[in-house]
Amino acid sequence: EDQVTQSPEALRLQEGESSSLNCSYTVSGLRGLFWYRQDPGKGPEFLFTLYSAGEEKEKERLKATLTKKESFLHITAPKPEDSATYLCAVVYNQGGKLIFGQGTELSVKP
Amino acid sequence: EPEVTQTPSHQVTQMGQEVILRCVPISNHLYFYWYRQILGQKVEFLVSFYNNEISEKSEIFDDQFSVERPDGSNFTLKIRSTKLEDSAMYFCASSSQPNYGYTFGSGTRLTVV
Numbered sequence: 001e002d003q004v005t006q007s008p009e010a011l012r013l014q015e016g017e018s019s020s021l022n023c024s025y026t027v028s029g030l031r032g033l034f035w036y037r038q039d040p041g042k043g044p045e046f047l048f049t050l051y052s053a054g055e056e057k058e059k060e061r062l063k064a065t066l067t068k069k070e071s072f073l074h075i076t077a078p079k080p081e082d083s084a085t086y087l088c089a090v091v092y093n094q095g096g097k098l099i100f101g102q103g104t105e106l107s108v109k110p
Numbered sequence: 111e112p113e114v115t116q117t118p119s120h121q122v123t124q125m126g127q128e129v130i131l132r133c134v135p136i137s138n139h140l141y142f143y144w145y146r147q148i149l150g151q152k153v154e155f156l157v158s159f160y161n162n163e164i165s166e167k168s169e170i171f172d173d174q175f176s177v178e179r180p181d182g183s184n185f186t187l188k189i190r191s192t193k194l195e196d197s198a199m200y201f202c203a204s205s206s207q208p209n210y211g212y213t214f215g216s217g218t219r220l221t222v223v
Contacts, residue, residue, distance in 0.1 A: 096208025
C-alpha cells in the first residue's frame with residue numbers, strides 16, 4: 001500500500017504563477033517529513049524537515065507546511081530555475097528509514 | 111558545505127559480475143544509508159548502517175547485497191552477482207542523527223547488460 005502519495009505528478013507553471021504541491025501520508029507515529037529537490041541525474045537535495053502538525057518552514061520562494069495527514073510545498077512567484085522534481089519523504093521508525101513519494105515534476109516556463 | 115561523495119558516477123557491468131559502489135559520507139555523520147531509484151520510479155530504501163552494523167534492510171536487500179565500512183571514511187555497497195533488474199541509480203546518504211538532515215550523494219548509475 002502507498003504510504004506517501006504526492007500530487008500532482010507533473011505541474012507546469014508560468015514564471016510568477018504561484019502554486020502548491022501536495023504530499024499525503026498514511027504512516028502512524030510520524031517522526032519527520034522531508035522535502036527534497038531532485039534535478040535530472042542528480043541526488044536529492046535537502047530542502048526542509050517538518051516534525052509536528054502546524055509547523056511551517058520557509059526558504060526563498062518555498063514554504064512547507066504540515067498537518068496530521070499531509071504537507072504542502074507552496075511555491076511563490078516561481079522562476080525557471082525552480083524547475084525540478086520535488087520529493088516528499090517520511091520517517092516513522094527509530095532507524096531513520098525514509099519512505100519516498102513518487103515526486104512532483106515541476107516545470108516553470110519564462 | 112559538506113558533501114557525500116560517490117564513485118563511480120556511472121558503471122556498466124555484465125550480468126553476473128560483482129560490483130562495488132563507493133561512498134564517502136560526511137565526516138561527523140554516524141548513520142549511513144543506501145537507496146536506489148529505478149528509472150521513472152520512486153526512491154527506494156535498501157539498507158541503514160550504524161555502529162558498524164546493519165540497522166535495517168528492505169526486502170530488496172537480499173543475500174546478493176552487502177555493505178561495509180572498511181575504514182573511517184568509506185562506506186561501500188557490494189552486489190555479488192548483478193542482474194538486469196539491478197540497473198538503477200544508487201544513492202548513498204548520511205546523517206548525524208536518524209530523522210535529521212539526511213545528505214545524499216549525486217549517485218552511481220549502474221547499468222547491467
